[in-house]
Amino acid sequence: MRKNKKKRQVNAFVFSVPYAGVVVLITTLALVYVWLGCRCESLGARIVSLEGAKRAVDDQYYNEKCRWARMKSPVNIERALVKNNIVMQVPQKNQVVWLRDLNLFDNQMDVQKDGILRFAKLEKVVGNEGK
Amino acid sequence: MKGNDFKHRFVVSTVFLVLAMSGLGVRLAFLHLGTNKEIREDVALSRRWEKTINVRRGSIYDRNGEQNVLAMDLPVKNICADPYVIGKNDHVFDTAVILAETLDLPVDEIAVRLSRSNRRYVPIKRFLLKEEANNIMTRNLAGVFAEDAVMRFYPQKSFMCHVLGFVNYEGAGSAGIEQGLDKYLKGCPGFIESDKNALRQELYTRRERYVAGVDGADVTLTIDQNIQYMVEKILDELMDAHKAKGAWAIVERVKTGEIIGMASRPSFDLNKFYETDENALLNRTIGSVYEPGSTFKMVTIAAALNEGIVTPETIVNCENGSWFYKGRVLRDYRPHGDLNIADTLKKSSNIGVAKVALMLGDKKLHEYASRFGVGEVTGIDLPGEERGILKSVSKWSGISSTRIAIGQGVAVTALQMISVICSIANDGFMMKPYIVRAVSRNGDGSLMKSQPQVRTRPVSQETASTMRKLLGYVTEEGGTGKAAKVDGYSVGGKTGTAQKVINGEYSSSAYVASFVGFLPVENPEIAIIVVVDEPQPFHTGGYVAAPAFGKIAEHTVRYLDIQPTGQNIALK
Numbered sequence A: 001m002r003k004n005k006k007k008r009q010v011n012a013f014v015f016s017v018p019y020a021g022v023v024v025l026i027t028t029l030a031l032v033y034v035w036l037g038c039r040c041e042s043l044g045a046r047i048v049s050l051e052g053a054k055r056a057v058d059d060q061y062y063n064e065k066c067r068w069a070r071m072k073s074p075v076n077i078e079r080a081l082v083k084n085n086i087v088m089q090v091p092q093k094n095q096v097v098w099l100r101d102l103n104l105f106d107n108q109m110d111v112q113k114d115g116i117l118r119f120a121k122l123e124k125v126v127g128n129e130g131k
Numbered sequence B: 001m002k003g004n005d006f007k008h009r010f011v012v013s014t015v016f017l018v019l020a021m022s023g024l025g026v027r028l029a030f031l032h033l034g035t036n037k038e039i040r041e042d043v044a045l046s047r048r049w050e051k052t053i054n055v056r057r058g059s060i061y062d063r064n065g066e067q068n069v070l071a072m073d074l075p076v077k078n079i080c081a082d083p084y085v086i087g088k089n090d091h092v093f094d095t096a097v098i099l100a101e102t103l104d105l106p107v108d109e110i111a112v113r114l115s116r117s118n119r120r121y122v123p124i125k126r127f128l129l130k131e132e133a134n135n136i137m138t139r140n141l142a143g144v145f146a147e148d149a150v151m152r153f154y155p156q157k158s159f160m161c162h163v164l165g166f167v168n169y170e171g172a173g174s175a176g177i178e179q180g181l182d183k184y185l186k187g188c189p190g191f192i193e194s195d196k197n198a199l200r201q202e203l204y205t206r207r208e209r210y211v212a213g214v215d216g217a218d219v220t221l222t223i224d225q226n227i228q229y230m231v232e233k234i235l236d237e238l239m240d241a242h243k244a245k246g247a248w249a250i251v252e253r254v255k256t257g258e259i260i261g262m263a264s265r266p267s268f269d270l271n272k273f274y275e276t277d278e279n280a281l282l283n284r285t286i287g288s289v290y291e292p293g294s295t296f297k298m299v300t301i302a303a304a305l306n307e308g309i310v311t312p313e314t315i316v317n318c319e320n321g322s323w324f325y326k327g328r329v330l331r332d333y334r335p336h337g338d339l340n341i342a343d344t345l346k347k348s349s350n351i352g353v354a355k356v357a358l359m360l361g362d363k364k365l366h367e368y369a370s371r372f373g374v375g376e377v378t379g380i381d382l383p384g385e386e387r388g389i390l391k392s393v394s395k396w397s398g399i400s401s402t403r404i405a406i407g408q409g410v411a412v413t414a415l416q417m418i419s420v421i422c423s424i425a426n427d428g429f430m431m432k433p434y435i436v437r438a439v440s441r442n443g444d445g446s447l448m449k450s451q452p453q454v455r456t457r458p459v460s461q462e463t464a465s466t467m468r469k470l471l472g473y474v475t476e477e478g479g480t481g482k483a484a485k486v487d488g489y490s491v492g493g494k495t496g497t498a499q500k501v502i503n504g505e506y507s508s509s510a511y512v513a514s515f516v517g518f519l520p521v522e523n524p525e526i527a528i529i530v531v532v533d534e535p536q537p538f539h540t541g542g543y544v545a546a547p548a549f550g551k552i553a554e555h556t557v558r559y560l561d562i563q564p565t566g567q568n569i570a571l572k
Helices: A002-008 A017-072 A074-083 B002-033 B037-047 B083-088 B092-103 B107-114 B130-137 B176-180 B225-242 B270-275 B293-306 B341-346 B350-360 B362-371 B400-404 B414-425 B461-474 B541-559
Strands: A098-100 A117-119 B048-053 B060-062 B065-081 B122-128 B144-153 B190-196 B209-211 B218-221 B246-253 B259-265 B315-317 B322-325 B328-331 B338-340 B436-441 B444-449 B454-456 B492-502 B505-519 B526-533 B569-571
Touching: A017 A074, A017 B065, A074 B225, B037 B048, B065 B092, B065 B130, B065 B218, B083 B092, B083 B107, B092 B107, B092 B122, B092 B130, B107 B122, B122 B130, B122 B144, B130 B144, B225 B246, B225 B259, B225 B526, B225 B541, B246 B414, B246 B541, B259 B541, B293 B341, B293 B350, B293 B362, B293 B414, B293 B461, B293 B492, B293 B505, B293 B541, B315 B350, B322 B350, B328 B350, B338 B341, B341 B350, B341 B461, B350 B362, B350 B400, B362 B400, B414 B461, B414 B492, B414 B505, B414 B526, B461 B492, B461 B505, B492 B541, B505 B541, B526 B541
Parallel strands: A098 B569, B060 B218
Antiparallel strands: B048 B190, B060 B065, B065 B122, B065 B144, B190 B209, B218 B436, B246 B259, B246 B526, B315 B338, B322 B328, B436 B444, B492 B505, B505 B526
16 A cells, blocks of 8 residues: 555646646747748738739730730731732712711701801811810 | 766856857847947848839820820840850850841850850840740750840831930930920839848848839820821822922811821931931921921911901002012012912012011011911920020011011921911911820829810901911912812912021022911811922922822821812711
């Protein structure tokens, strides 16, 4: 019996519950801090990579825009017409018929001082723009 | 003994460690708790990371907006090399040959650059398009690399060069719209302040300041790309046909003052502005002053009509082509006897107009010239506009009014002359010419929007109406400007042939030929001026400039869908 009693007296360090709680809390906070730091790093890297992708797409867009502008330029269109043997001419005076659309609103007509109707549409008519 | 040794070593080690740690601790405390301002600043500085966020310069469009791009920032590549790496591999000559062949550069020049093996960076060629740069990069040359860059690019090269202007190597607008609207176009660069790690990469968590950049605003012009193209093409033909030193033209909307075409010759490639000589850089439409010659007669006649001194029917004796006044002779191109005012203008009689100027008086002539804007800038939104020359009356001699009345001894820009005729065509209202339609950012909202603006009204509506009729006679049979006629449209205008002043004397071989006019006469929509510098061998405005006016006008009225004179409209 005596021998058994001696065996129970083990000299060990035992955490008290509050102390263990504090240690766990600090450890958790430290881990969260590390995790947040890593997360920030990874988000930062992702932002940089997305910025790079955006820049690449922008570059592509502006290159295409430039190519398109060059293709559409009057000199290129003229060159294309010549290349394809297409001849375009301005119609002669007697080939043009001016139409007045009776259904047009009043503000779509430009009436001269003497009451004669001059234009019956807005688009491209130099005097009527912005009405 | 063994036990004692161990104990001794342990104590010594412990003491040593404690001392070392204490030393470090003291140093640490000294660094952190002390006032080591300089050290702290050095550390902070070495970790500092600053970056400017470059922004895109705004684009320039024609009047149709984003559909027609005239100037834009384009992402490009700069080809560079690391001579250290190339030298180490002993590839200097091989690499130089390949680079020279692909980039069209002299081999020896590249070889010299690559042989500077103490350097880690040398530029080889700037501003290459992506495809061009790829040709090099696919060769996988050791020590050759491409870096990203942005260049100001003009897709249509020399098209509209004087209006657009260009951007210098520092990114500042240096001519034309690029200079005039630089404050809108350049935008505002942003910046980042942060710390960096040992790999010189930003520590995102340490970012202290981030100011986003603002891209430059886009500018929309009043110029129409298609009209501009026609004007430029006709000027090129004119330069070839008459071997002229220069030629320039403007197309303006009479009622608003909008410039829808503006071209000057010689021209230059905007993407290679640095290879261009000064002469070609000048926008002659606003930057070149010339004696207007007979086109200025409309100012004199309009002034006299407005003052009620003459009427279109007033008869003037044109002295059969030669008139002595105050000891100096004035001649007409062709002799005329008695002419009424209408015919004086139609046949462009110097003597007739000089006599009208005498009736008008020096002060009134000067006053009307000023009212028409001679000697003042028009205020167009382009840099480099000249004022022209109009001396004050006190500096006039006895014969000055007879010479100024016919466009000698006075100097104007083409823009001033077109403004004069626009005011006559617009019931006497002189509009402020403008070339910028709007300035906007990212397509939403307008930073600036131009509106037609009346500058002044030099003559009354009645005078303007009479002048329109008189100018209409000039393009009729017997008038000096009949070559300016446009089939189906009534045209009003005035020819001008002015001798150039060379070394202080009027040259007998160098002339400036011009024609300024508007159409249709009944309800003017557009005005056009064409000026040709030193045409050869023919030099009169009626022969050289008027036909070019006719061609530009014909294309423009058709393109703008302006109704022909007297055309009936069918009812639908």
